Amino acid sequence: MTHTADLGSRLQDAHPSLPVVLVGEARLPTTSGTFRALAYRQADGVEYLALVTGDLGDGHDVLVRLHSECLTGDVLGSLRCDCGPQLHAALEAITAEGRGVVLYLRGQEGRGIGLAEKIAAYALQEQGRDTVEANVDLGLPVDARDYTGAVAVLRDLGVRDVELMTHNPVKVRALEAHGVPVLRRRDLPVAQTVDNLRYLRTKRDRMGHELPGVD
Numbered sequence: 001m002t003h004t005a006d007l008g009s010r011l012q013d014a015h016p017s018l019p020v021v022l023v024g025e026a027r028l029p030t031t032s033g034t035f036r037a038l039a040y041r042q043a044d045g046v047e048y049l050a051l052v053t054g055d056l057g058d059g060h061d062v063l064v065r066l067h068s069e070c071l072t073g074d075v076l077g078s079l080r081c082d083c084g085p086q087l088h089a090a091l092e093a094i095t096a097e098g099r100g101v102v103l104y105l106r107g108q109e110g111r112g113i114g115l116a117e118k119i120a121a122y123a124l125q126e127q128g129r130d131t132v133e134a135n136v137d138l139g140l141p142v143d144a145r146d147y148t149g150a151v152a153v154l155r156d157l158g159v160r161d162v163e164l165m166t167h168n169p170v171k172v173r174a175l176e177a178h179g180v181p182v183l184r185r186r187d188l189p190v191a192q193t194v195d196n197l198r199y200l201r202t203k204r205d206r207m208g209h210e211l212p213g214v215d
């Protein structure tokens with residue numbers, strides 16, 4: 001697990017200057033609304049896609065989702081997790097609000113370990129390990145996500161403080177540690193299935209996620 005102390009030291013090491021550049025911007029009509037899509041790239045090649053709706057104005061109290069890439073859930077409709085429904089719920093929430101940002105984090109597939117390693121972790125889960133134990137067995141961090149670039153994108157968009165759509169307290173702490181206050185946390189609907197129940201329970205019981213509705 002990413003402990004608060006580890007997170008704090010990583011954040012202290014984070015470079016304070018803007019490590020991302022805006023590469024392209026276009027209108028993106030989707031089934032969940034029409035967004036302004038802004039594509040950013042970090043010096044190491046990691047890309048970010050910010051889907052923005054409305055006028056962010058003074059940047060205060062912006063409804064935000066930081067969405068970690070999940071190819072299997074977001075694109076393929078995997079039932080091992082709830083990422084796809086969460087992504088679409090977040091896009092629909094900013095559309096309904098008329099103002100907000102969904103920031104798609106391409107460098108965070110598999111909680112930062114990458115797609116191939118996530119599939120290897122799934123194989124261990126089929127042998128009975130939970131999501132945390134599987135990463136440990138592979139010699140990988142349980143959560144390798146870094147939010148420095150995400151914060152840089154939010155700053156570039158003029159976002160100053162946020163209402164964050166998440167159940168994950170580490171995301172809240174990461175934004176706060178980078179100087180982006182989280183005014184409120186907003187729950188997303190949790191799509192519980194027989195295939196993702198253990199994954200959801202592990203997030204609640206071992207990673208501190210706020211998932212009171214999960215049985």
Ligand SMILES: Nc1nc2c(ncn2[C@@H]2O[C@H](COP(=O)(O)OP(=O)(O)OP(=O)(O)O)[C@@H](O)[C@H]2O)c(=O)[nH]1
Pocket residue numbers: 066067068069070071081083086108109110111112113117118121122131135165166167168171199203209
């Ligand atoms: N390593 C690993 N990553 C997984 C597994 N299942 C899902 N993921 C990845 O987990 C990320 C989503 O993170 P979660 O911890 O499920 O949720 P979160 O985004 O931190 O929390 P919310 O903001 O509440 O959605 C995505 O990048 C998924 O690819 C797994 O079994 N092992």
Ligand SMILES: [Zn+2]
Pocket residue numbers: 070072073074081082083084
């Ligand atoms: Zn997923």
